[in-house]
Amino acid sequence: MSAPYQAAFEAVADALPGNGSWRRAAMQGLTFPGRRDEAWRFTSAARLLATEHAPVEGSVELEGAVPLLEGPRDAVAKLGRAAGTEGFQGLNAAFFRGGALVHAPAGARVGPVRVKLGGADGLTTPRVLVVAEARARVEVLVEHTLGSGLHVPVIEVFAGTTASVSLTHVVRGEGGHAVVRIAADLGRDARIDVRSFVLGGSIVRVELTSTGQARGALDARGLVLGRGKQHADHHLELQHASPGMASHQLFRNILDDRARAVFTGQVTVAPGVTGTEATQQANTLLLADGASAVVRPWLQIDNDEVVASHGATVGRLDDEALFYLRQRGLTVSEASRLLTGAFASEVVASVPDAFREELQAAVDAWLA
Amino acid sequence: MLELVDVHAEIDGTPILKGLTLTLGAGEVHAVMGPNGAGKSTLSKVICGHPDYTVTGGDIRLDGESLLGLEPEERAHRGVFMSFQHPVEIPGVSTSYFLKAALNAVRTARGEPELNAVDFLKLAREKMKLVEMPKELLNRSLNEGFSGGEKKRNEIFQMAVLEPKLAVLDEMDSGLDVDALRTLAAGVNALRAPDRSMLVITHYQRLLDHLVPDFTHILVDGRIVKSGDATLAKDVETRGYDWIRKAG
């Protein structure tokens, strides 16, 4: 039996744009996580690969961004420098046809930019490249609407020296599977904020990796709203590769019915790297008996010179808070909605002004 | 207005109220005192329908209608309000948003039109003056990080906005400094009305100096063991509860 997607690749390879040898190398090296892979212990790669989907071009709508391969050569040259080709990313590297480039020259302010990527009933592999040169500031929203197939986008974010990038990332959809890779690269004194919302899809995994230069700071927040049998996995692998780097994680899962959330927040501080700070908080609110969450902090710190803290909670709505609200006249459902919305509020509040209202509306609609 | 008739109530199978009988007429203020653990907060919560408590006997009636089958919010809609001994902190829910929702729920139940944001703010500002509540508190998360005194102020403020028929004030004076005590007692006094009854639970005569009750009751071990006028509280202040226990 040949490897998955091999034949499909041969059939379309010649028609794909860009560097053919890079694609071919990615395809040849393509391997998928197996059952024993710790990083995939709670999300079944086998289920994502159970059906081989035909590669198709999903829709790409851009507001303030340019089509990926039409951007300035220097910027486009960064493709593949933050993301790799292992696992599902390799599928993207082999098959991607286009996507979006958001480029901010040195000192520029760019945004709000909107990139809307549609899934389909096949394999969709768009790519987004965000390049903020030194001192630039970028605000971008990337929104995925899943189809019934497999959506495997790769988003690479480069923040140059003292640049700052804010990426608001939203996954919606009735069903469909997705493995999203967000690869962040922090320049010296740069800052990247990622706000990741998983509001739909049936199996969704969002992977965030980061590394960088001295004093680069990553602030990652996420919200999962799950019901039915939805499965959402936030998987973070953050490297504190340079002195003074910081990472902050705040993730909230709100799960109803039989929904399940997985959170892994791996922080690796390399030996000898001093003065770094890592915080992590992952809180889950279970609205039904059948809902569940797995939270793994995975702080791997071989280093005394790090300030690290983490906390994880899994709980239900607070009965005393519910009673307080009901005593004042709110019905059980109004009171629950208010408390559930409050649980999400810290993450929603951290979204930039330009996008906050639409995310608040999405959360409210889910709660209604 | 409020009748408690031989009320028996338990929590997790432990009987706490053991045949409690008490009647409040319209417009009356009744004080309830009693030692720690006597069941005063239990009484408040049972009147409001707290789901942890089971009423195993007797009846609680408001204007002749039993409250027992009603949910907490249905009781609130009929005009029952309780000031919590320990108000709950609710991060992420703004005080003003919550209170507007609560007021409109109560107004709808009374057949009154809902207030819009502007009219609500106007009303809220006016009532905040009554209890000298700092304006900022309205924009903060409900009770989150409020000092003990601010929480109590917020409770009486909410009472002023919601205009209940029956107010159960469970230790509204605990944690208050002397000035705050005077202010809040004056606020509650201003809310006395011919169609509003109040059940004021306290450990201290001090509150009752400002908020003079029509009747005082002593609650020991789940029962009212002695009732009297405002002077009964003074006796408790000087003599404690032992003489009542012995006499009972």
Ligand SMILES: Nc1ncnc2c1ncn2[C@@H]1O[C@H](COP(=O)(O)OP(=O)(O)OP(=O)(O)O)[C@@H](O)[C@H]1O
């Ligand atoms: N879950 C429970 N199981 C058993 N007993 C309980 C439970 N919860 C409360 N109690 C008991 O009920 C009794 C009455 O408590 P309550 O809070 O009503 O007292 P109180 O009169 O308000 O006291 P205080 O003056 O200290 O506020 C106490 O002895 C308390 O320990």
Ligand SMILES: [Mg+2]
């Ligand atoms: Mg008490």
